[in-house]
Amino acid sequence: MADVWYPTHMEIRRADMIADELEELVFAGEFQDGDRLDEVKLAAQFGVSRTPLREAFQRLIASGMAEQIPRRGVFVRQPGPVELMEMFETMAEIEGVCGRLAALRISDQAIDVLLEANKRCQQAIDHNDMDDYYRENEYFHHFIYKQSGNSFLEQEALRLHRRLKPFRRHQLRVRGRMAQSMAEHVAIVSALQAGDSEAATEALRGHVAIQGEKFHLLISSLKTSKG
Amino acid sequence: MADVWYPTHMEIRRADMIADELEELVFAGEFQDGDRLDEVKLAAQFGVSRTPLREAFQRLIASGMAEQIPRRGVFVRQPGPVELMEMFETMAEIEGVCGRLAALRISDQAIDVLLEANKRCQQAIDHNDMDDYYRENEYFHHFIYKQSGNSFLEQEALRLHRRLKPFRRHQLRVRGRMAQSMAEHVAIVSALQAGDSEAATEALRGHVAIQGEKFHLLISSLKTSKG
């Protein structure tokens, strides 16, 4: 019983690997909204038959990244400006909830972890290392999800966070955003430390919502430049 | 353009129909946690080949109702007591969020709709018609999700609500629950009408969380009777 080789989740199924790759492609914007996912073309591209592809499609469909119209095909669905704003708002609210529960449940030990994470964030800022800051920032947020003490909620938060990743990627380039973000982190930890669930909620909600608003500006500028 | 027969989403794909049926079976508790979904047996049962079944499986897997272990099979995952509590808590928090946003955005017209819904709830209570109350209650909640003004959030709330449906079904049988639930509905509408987002959040959170707590009691009693 000790040396059982537990079924490592190393993906043996090509269908799963393809699903991952397709998700990446959709995230990377390789497809336009409404593009049909051509089974035979993609099968050739991946060097497999249609079968694993069709299984992979189901995953994209379930996660809302594609839509299936019977007998017509599978079409990618890129979120439009409105849906994106809604997703950011939802993320902000969910992070607020995580903060609320975390404030009620977090341990002193976990607070220390967050303080450490923030130190590393500050170092990233000092070195002006955006990638590093991005990574540490992500760790900070994921850790708070976990401190909600509700692993179902944690998973939901992670899922949405991941889905928004491609749209958050270049946010930090906004001038001064890193420093402001850092200040917000400090406020968040303070609220958690004080066990102030209201303050934690609002701090996290605001911290995330601002991304949606920056995004809103970006959208507006795009719209004016396009139309 | 007028008489185009738009691709009705009538399910032509057996895979989709099977996915629906399988979900029902899992919801109905026809499978134990950990049961393997036998492709060939189910294929025979549904009178189809393995192919559409395997597509249907992907949907269950994506929604967390089943787990796939490569080269081993697909196993149903029934939420245990802990996970269920977590799901109820998450539902309560999300409903709270819907309430918060709805309080900020709801129209007088929509308030009237809620008042009407509550009237129908009261009638159901007067007739002691639990099924009817259940239906009206569901409408009430779904309508509030919509009033959040965030259709992404609305969809997420609907998804979780649906997933919890089988575990909420017999809650109303608890003595006096219908009347208490009704009183909470009134408080919720009042908060929304007043535009008091804090009160709306707490009213909805409490209204839903109580279900989790009732459930908690149920679980405890089960545990003691079992072990």
Place this chain on the structure above:
DNA sequence: ATTGAGTTTCTTGTATACAAGATTGTTGAC
């Protein structure tokens, strides 16, 4: 030129065939 029936081609949805890993059962050594 435009429309529309009829035909052809393409694509999806499902069934079946096959390869390889997992499970089970058996036999033989200790």
Place this chain on the structure above:
DNA sequence: GTCAACAATCTTGTATACAAGAAACTCAAT
């Protein structure tokens, strides 16, 4: 009797074959 190696069987994952709906094309009628 226990355990390990091997064989037989079962199950999954993928490829291929086939049926039927959708799209594209042709061509005659207006």
